[in-house]
Amino acid sequence: MLSDRVRMDAYYNSIFRNKSHFLDKVVLDVGTGSGILAIWSAQAGAKKVYAVEATKMTDHARELVRANNLEGIVEVIEGSIEDVILPEKVDVIISEWMGYFLLRESMFDSVICARDRWLKPTGVMYPSHARMWLAPIRSGLGDHKMSDYEGSMDDWQYFVKNTKNHYGVDMSILTKPFSEEQKKYYLQTSLWNNLHPNQVIGTPAVVKEIDCLTVTVEEILVVTANVSSSIIKEETRLCGFSGWFDVHFRGSKENPAEEEIELTTEPSEENGTHWGQQVFLIHPPTHVCSGDDLNINFAMSRSKENHRLMEVDLGCEVKQSSGKLLQSFKHKFFIE
Amino acid sequence: MLSDRVRMDAYYNSIFRNKSHFLDKVVLDVGTGSGILAIWSAQAGAKKVYAVEATKMTDHARELVRANNLEGIVEVIEGSIEDVILPEKVDVIISEWMGYFLLRESMFDSVICARDRWLKPTGVMYPSHARMWLAPIRSGLGDHKMSDYEGSMDDWQYFVKNTKNHYGVDMSILTKPFSEEQKKYYLQTSLWNNLHPNQVIGTPAVVKEIDCLTVTVEEILVVTANVSSSIIKEETRLCGFSGWFDVHFRGSKENPAEEEIELTTEPSEENGTHWGQQVFLIHPPTHVCSGDDLNINFAMSRSKENHRLMEVDLGCEVKQSSGKLLQSFKHKFFIE
Numbered sequence: 001m002l003s004d005r006v007r008m009d010a011y012y013n014s015i016f017r018n019k020s021h022f023l024d025k026v027v028l029d030v031g032t033g034s035g036i037l038a039i040w041s042a043q044a045g046a047k048k049v050y051a052v053e054a055t056k057m058t059d060h061a062r063e064l065v066r067a068n069n070l071e072g073i074v075e076v077i078e079g080s081i082e083d084v085i086l087p088e089k090v091d092v093i094i095s096e097w098m099g100y101f102l103l104r105e106s107m108f109d110s111v112i113c114a115r116d117r118w119l120k121p122t123g124v125m126y127p128s129h130a131r132m133w134l135a136p137i138r139s140g141l142g143d144h145k146m147s148d149y150e151g152s153m154d155d156w157q158y159f160v161k162n163t164k165n166h167y168g169v170d171m172s173i174l175t176k177p178f179s180e181e182q183k184k185y186y187l188q189t190s191l192w193n194n195l196h197p198n199q200v201i202g203t204p205a206v207v208k209e210i211d212c213l214t215v216t217v218e219e220i221l222v223v224t225a226n227v228s229s230s231i232i233k234e235e236t237r238l239c240g241f242s243g244w245f246d247v248h249f250r251g252s253k254e255n256p257a258e259e260e261i262e263l264t265t266e267p268s269e270e271n272g273t274h275w276g277q278q279v280f281l282i283h284p285p286t287h288v289c290s291g292d293d294l295n296i297n298f299a300m301s302r303s304k305e306n307h308r309l310m311e312v313d314l315g316c317e318v319k320q321s322s323g324k325l326l327q328s329f330k331h332k333f334f335i336e
Numbered sequence: 337m338l339s340d341r342v343r344m345d346a347y348y349n350s351i352f353r354n355k356s357h358f359l360d361k362v363v364l365d366v367g368t369g370s371g372i373l374a375i376w377s378a379q380a381g382a383k384k385v386y387a388v389e390a391t392k393m394t395d396h397a398r399e400l401v402r403a404n405n406l407e408g409i410v411e412v413i414e415g416s417i418e419d420v421i422l423p424e425k426v427d428v429i430i431s432e433w434m435g436y437f438l439l440r441e442s443m444f445d446s447v448i449c450a451r452d453r454w455l456k457p458t459g460v461m462y463p464s465h466a467r468m469w470l471a472p473i474r475s476g477l478g479d480h481k482m483s484d485y486e487g488s489m490d491d492w493q494y495f496v497k498n499t500k501n502h503y504g505v506d507m508s509i510l511t512k513p514f515s516e517e518q519k520k521y522y523l524q525t526s527l528w529n530n531l532h533p534n535q536v537i538g539t540p541a542v543v544k545e546i547d548c549l550t551v552t553v554e555e556i557l558v559v560t561a562n563v564s565s566s567i568i569k570e571e572t573r574l575c576g577f578s579g580w581f582d583v584h585f586r587g588s589k590e591n592p593a594e595e596e597i598e599l600t601t602e603p604s605e606e607n608g609t610h611w612g613q614q615v616f617l618i619h620p621p622t623h624v625c626s627g628d629d630l631n632i633n634f635a636m637s638r639s640k641e642n643h644r645l646m647e648v649d650l651g652c653e654v655k656q657s658s659g660k661l662l663q664s665f666k667h668k669f670f671i672e
Contacts (some may be wrong), residue, residue, distance in 0.1 A: 012503055039505050060510055067509035167348055169375050173403035174396055 004274045008036075010263035011096065014126060014249035015040045017259040021092060021124055021251060022046045030081050030095035030114045031107065035061030035074065037094050042073040049074045050090065052081050052114075081114045090118050094126035099308075100192065101278040102132050102208075102245035103300070104335050106308045109217050124255055125212040127247035133266065135204035136229055136294055139239045141191060142281040149186035153179060187283055190312070190335045193242075194276040195267035201236050201288070202229040204266070207243075207298050213252060223300040231292040238288045240281035241296070241314060242267065280314055280333045291321040303334070310335035340610045344372075346599035347432065350462060350585035351376045353595040357428060357460060357587060358382045366417050366431035366450045367443065371397030371410065373430050378409040385410045386426065388417050388450075417446045426454050430462035435644075436528065437614040438468050438544075438581035439636070440671050442644050445553050460591055461548040463583035469602065471540035472565055472630055475575045477527060478617040485522035489515060523619055526648070526671045529578075530612040531603035537572050537624070538565035540602070543579075543634050549588060559636040567628040574624045576617035577632070577650060578603065616650055616669045627657040639670070646671035 015022060015037075023045035029038040030052055038051035038061070051061060051074055058078040065074045077084055093115055099105030115125065156178055160171045205227035210220065231238075246264035251257035265275040297315035302308075315330040351358060351373075359381035365374040366388055374387035374397070387397060387410055394414040401410045413420055429451055435441030451461065492514055496507045541563035546556065567574075582600035587593035601611040633651035638644075651666040 008503060034507075034510070036503075036505060040503070043504060060513060063509045063513075064505070064507060068506050167344060167372075167376070168379060169372060169400070170403050171370075171400065173399045174370070177396065177399075 006271050006273045007096070007263060010247075010249070010261055011037060011094075011126075012040060013259075014257075014261040015044045015094075017261065018249070018251065018257045019044045020258065021126075021255070025091035026050075026088060027092045027094060028052065028086070028090040028114060028118055030093060030111050031097060032061055032076065033057050033096075035064045035076060037096065038074045038076070039065060039068055039070055041092070041094060042070045043068075046073065046092075048088075050086055051076045052084050053078060054080045081110045086118055089120045089123075091120055091123050092126060093119050093123065098130070098245060098247060098275065100275060101190075101243040101300075101310070101335060102130055103220060103223070104278075104308065104310055106302065108220060111212070112215065112217055115213070122252075122254065124252045126249055127263070128212050128250045128252065128257075129248040130208075130210040130212065130245060131206050131247075132208040132223065132243065132245050133204045134207050134225075134227065134229075134241055134243050134296065134298060135200045136202040136231065136238050136288075137195060137199045137240055137242045137279065138201050138233075138237050138285075139193070139195070139199055139279060139281065141193065141279065142239045142283060142285055145186045145191075145281060146283055149182055152182045152186065156182075184334060187281065188331070188333050190243075190278040190280050190333050192276045193279045194272040195242055195279070197267045197269060200242065200267055201233040201238065202231045202294060205229050205296065221302065223298070225296075225298045227296050227298065229294040229296060231288045231290055231294070233288075234290050236288060237285040238282070238294075238318070239285040240279055241316075242277045242279050244275070244277040278335060280312060280331070282316075282329060282331055286318065286327055286329075288318060288326075292326065293319045293321065295319065297330075300335075342607050342609045343432070343599065346583075346585070346597055347373060347430075347462075348376060349595075350593075350597040351380045351430075353597065354585070354587065354593045355380045356594065357462075357591070361427035362386075362424060363428045363430060364388065364422070364426040364450060364454055366429060366447050367433060368397055368412065369393050369432075371400045371412060373432065374410045374412070375401065375404055375406055377428070377430060378406045379404075382409065382428075384424075386422055387412045388420050389414060390416045417450045422454055425456045425459075427456055427459050428462060429455050429459065434466070434581060434583060434611065436611060437526075437579040437636075437646070437671060438466055439556060439559070440614075440644065440646055442638065444556060447548070448551065448553055451549070458588075458590065460588045462585055463599070464548050464586045464588065464593075465584040466544075466546040466548065466581060467542050467583075468544040468559065468579065468581050469540045470543050470561075470563065470565075470577055470579050470632065470634060471536045472538040472567065472574050472624075473531060473535045473576055473578045473615065474537050474569075474573050474621075475529070475531070475535055475615060475617065477529065477615065478575045478619060478621060481522045481527075481617060482619055485518055488518045488522065492518075520670060523617065524667070524669050526579075526614040526616050526669050528612045529615045530608040531578055531615070533603045533605060536578065536603055537569045537574065538567045538630060541565050541632065557638065559634070561632075561634045563632050563634065565630040565632060567624045567626055567630070569624075570626050572624060573621040574618070574630075574654070575621040576615055577652075578613045578615050580611070580613040614671060616648060616667070618652075618665060618667055622654065622663055622665075624654060624662075628662065629655045629657065631655065633666075636671075 032051035368387035
């Protein structure tokens with residue numbers, strides 16, 4: 001968290017420009033890490049802050065709380081939020097829970113659990129809202145990845161031939177599983193990238209909106225959306241799609257923020273974040289023109305092997321403005 | 337295993353130049369992976385090969401056995417060697433169990449367990465012997481690592497200042513633990529490297545000899561040695577130490593190999609392996625001359641947090657040939 005300026009500024013401003021949400025209030029920081037959000041909450045006037053953290057980072061958090069003279073206010077608790085017992089309900093839950101493309105890591109589950117157990121009915125969530133975005137992009141990465149994949153398969157073929165000739169073992173039966181493994185790795189695994197805004201070639205679409213005060217775990221297990229995007233570049237290559245998120249600090253309906261703060265991870269020349277964007281490349285790229293419409297079917301679910309990782313099904317129809325279908329494809333991706 | 341030619345050749349030759357060890361014999365391959373050693377054993381004439389593997393690689397191994405028409409001879413068994421029950425004792429245990437600097441990964445424990453449970457009293461081990469080597473080296477890596485460490489600390493100091501000024505939080509209390517963490521990462525973690533033989537500046541010394549037929553797990557939990565090395569380069573910098581290993585395929589005393597095969601991971605211009613060498617850098621380097629003697633105290637034990645990783649204590653006295661003590665130092669390293 002600490003070395004990402006965009007992230008630091010967003011949380012800092014959300015707290016210090018909305019001090020009334022913290023003044024004399026009880027705050028719970030879920031996954032406090034080094035303790036920075038808990039410390040800011042206390043500095044903004046909270047009367048008590050519970051800073052819960054599952055890892056040994058609590059040692060550092062405690063030192064930091066002491067060094068900043070907040071021992072009386074911030075209580076660092078080592079334990080999982082699902083198990084921890086607090087002596088009281090809280091007015092604010094603050095947390096920096098967002099993973100790549102918002103939901104990777106599935107840490108939001110713990111925040112929802114904390115909310116259901118410990119937030120007063122009048123309480124507010126920091127952040128209060130979140131959105132997932134998807135947009136068509138152009139990128140040279142796809143060509144590189146395809147060439148990496150082809151190189152890897154060339155090496156394999158050489159190896160199979162060599163193993164047969166030198167060592168008398170026929171490995172060709174493994175060519176298919178090897179190829180599938182390499183395809184998954186090189187072509188189907190989403191990439192981290194801080195894209196230039198110029199690389200976004202169509203209107204971005206929201207694929208999920210979350211109200212952090214009311215959403216349930218069931219509602220984020222699977223994210224599905226059918227959205228449209230219009231190509232906005234004259235003539236270009238559709239090389240894939242990019243996913244990012246934003247969150248907002250709006251307080252609650254009854255208790256709105258004095259100043260609403262936004263934290264966005266959209267492609268940006270100046271304000272890149274450590275989250276970057278997730279890039280889903282299609283192979284081969286396809287030619288598109290200004291005015292073409294994309295009809296996108298998006299579905300994201302958790303990996304069965306590891307619920308912190310994600311699988312994405314992405315279908316797309318490319319239509320001319322006349323309505324003529326130019327192309328359609330469907331790809332599976334893995335957010336690893 | 338498969339793409340390391342030195343490794344492949346050593347195992348291949350150890351089997352096919354010692355066919356009498358395999359002809360009509362029962363073989364156990366511990367951690368068979370893709371099954372290649374089991375297949376070779378069968379091709380060399382074994383009447384039965386048990387190929388045990390704990391991971392899902394067994395699927396590939398079974399396919400490979402079938403594709404090479406050895407279904408009747410090689411039996412692939414998925415399970416941990418500690419739990420598996422074989423229907424009979426075996427004449428040969430073959431395994432490619434060696435990790436970085438021989439013992440990292442601690443996979444040899446499983447081979448010892450297999451030997452004690454399943455090897456006939458007359459049985460042989462493939463490989464039969466192993467040695468760990470240590471030698472003084474020169475290397476430019478140390479300067480890079482020191483500069484990386486210093487860069488990281490500069491970034492931290494900037495960050496601490498910035499966090500105080502912009503965000504009102506004093507993080508300086510964490511400078512010491514941060515610095516220790518960075519020191520461990522940049523300066524105390526051993527590095528993988530395929531050294532050029534020219535970089536070895538003193539006579540290599542054996543720090544451990546293992547007879548695979550008789551060694552116990554207790555005897556490899558901690559490796560200690562007090563060894564000497566003479567500097568063999570005119571004037572140079574002692575930048576650290578390099579550790580590597582070799583193994584030999586000698587059969588047993590009663591049943592020696594027809595042709596003894598060696599697999600070495602020593603620094604080599606032509607025959608580098610995927611194991612490379614482990615490099616332990618000292619900071620700062622020290623000036624040494626031809627004829628200087630190093631008295632080296634070496635101790636390696638398993639990490640308490642993860643028994644597959646290692647901790648190394650390395651003490652060294654540098655003496656002139658006259659016996660005059662030039663320098664002495666002691667460093668702790670981590671093989672991660």
